[in-house]
Amino acid sequence: MMVWKLNFNQKGENGKMIKILFVCHGNICRSVAAEYIFKAIVKEKNKESLFQISSRATTTEEEGNDIYPPMKKALTRQHISFFSHHAKQITQKDYDEYDYIFLMDTYNTRTIRYVIPQDDQHKIMLLSDFVHASKEVDDPWYTGLFDEVVLQLKDYCLKCFTCILKESEKI
Numbered sequence: 001m002m003v004w005k006l007n008f009n010q011k012g013e014n015g016k017m018i019k020i021l022f023v024c025h026g027n028i029c030r031s032v033a034a035e036y037i038f039k040a041i042v043k044e045k046n047k048e049s050l051f052q053i054s055s056r057a058t059t060t061e062e063e064g065n066d067i068y069p070p071m072k073k074a075l076t077r078q079h080i081s082f083f084s085h086h087a088k089q090i091t092q093k094d095y096d097e098y099d100y101i102f103l104m105d106t107y108n109t110r111t112i113r114y115v116i117p118q119d120d121q122h123k124i125m126l127l128s129d130f131v132h133a134s135k136e137v138d139d140p141w142y143t144g145l146f147d148e149v150v151l152q153l154k155d156y157c158l159k160c161f162t163c164i165l166k167e168s169e170k171i
Helices: 030-044 069-077 092-097 106-114 146-168
Strands: 018-024 051-057 100-103 124-126
Touching: 018 030, 018 106, 018 146, 030 051, 030 069, 030 146, 069 146, 100 106, 106 124
Parallel strands: 018 051, 018 100, 100 124
Antiparallel strands: none
């Protein structure tokens, strides 16, 4: 298991926001679900002023599309609010802007390299590795397990939030 070094030289200092980007294949299921789940956690913990949270895709296949309807239903069943969404592919500008870029599975680590060939700042990582989980976030587009993925993301996002907040408070 890889241990990620948290680098907070630009995070949370002097009122700067901690910027988190969730990324999956198409930005219509997992990454956008993680975005809204993390936003719900941040709102519940009254830490909205500390975070900027968004999501992207590694590909352009779903560009412009809204959240996939079965994912909307799964989010609704878990009382997670969401809004109109237009899938977008990650860009080099996103890499430069965000502090953390969390990928959902190993396939995403390969496909993101077409857009972001170098990760010199060590911002790109699997969400499962960051929270020390043994299971990646499987794509419900193929498995049909939308409710299970939402529950998994709720768990991983809460762990991620707790870890980042704890580290940011050390500075």
